[in-house]
Amino acid sequence: MTLYATLGVESDATLDEIKRAYRRAAMKWHPDRNPGREAEAHLAFQEIRDAYAILSDETQRRVYDDVFEQEMHRWQAEHAAQEEQEQAAQREAQRVAQEHYEKMVVIAMRFADAGHNRDVLFGVLLGRDCEAELAGRIADSVWALQESRKAHSEAEEAAQAEAAPEIAPEQDAAKQASRHPGAFESFWQGLFGIRT
Structure with a gap:
């Protein structure tokens, strides 16, 4: 969680917005206002004070923003590389399957x-x-x-x-005609009435 999120403001919040957010968060999480939850409230209150100490100081806020931006770029690059590796592994597993x-x-x-x-x-x-x-x-x-x-x-x-039975007699006649050379003409004459 970022320091801005700890105070409940956006990263482009003005100093006045940061001060108002700090007062609200400090009142909400002050240990005296959270009986029975003192340990949790003390931890939250300390985080709120640390966030305000950095974000209310212009120099420290600029350093924090620069470092955070660099870390975000690094994380995004690592995340993208990890996603690519996972997708490549999935593609390989699908190919093998x-x-x-x-x-x-x-x-x-x-x-x-x-x-x-x-x-x-x-x-x-x-x-x-x-x-x-x-x-x-x-x-x-x-x-x-x-x-x-x-x-x-x-x-x-x-x-x-x-x-087959419809075709068979014609095929048989043709076979017979081919076996008897002189019978070819009579086969065709008889079948189609052709005169040679």
Whole structure:
């Protein structure tokens, strides 16, 4: 706390304002006015007297302001440097966590592609020093993705199988025509009514 704050004035207070603030604070914290709190009042009263002694003297006040300003600049610089270090540490921790997460996802995908179920993925991730909650989330996500891919693939195969019988006779005829060189023209004539 600054000397100005001790007296309850701003740093640009006039000498008259400082004197009035000192009288108010001294009356409030005089030990005789604080029965039962004498020790606390005595300490506060002493701080008020010390603050007034410096701030009421023009030379001492100027020295105090200069030293305080220098200390504030130093503190601000140290605080800014500390904040930068903390932010750099946070960024590094986030980078490491992201790399670890990506590595775990790749491992889970590899085992899922090999046909292993969600519980196996979870166990594999735990065995790779993956924290249990994260391992569970990754295993759930990768397994759900794998199941979604499988369902999509099965739906595509079913759609192709339904369309295949319509195409199959033409493909078979084409295969037959290619096996019999003289039958190619008759195949196309029969299919499209083309005359050569």
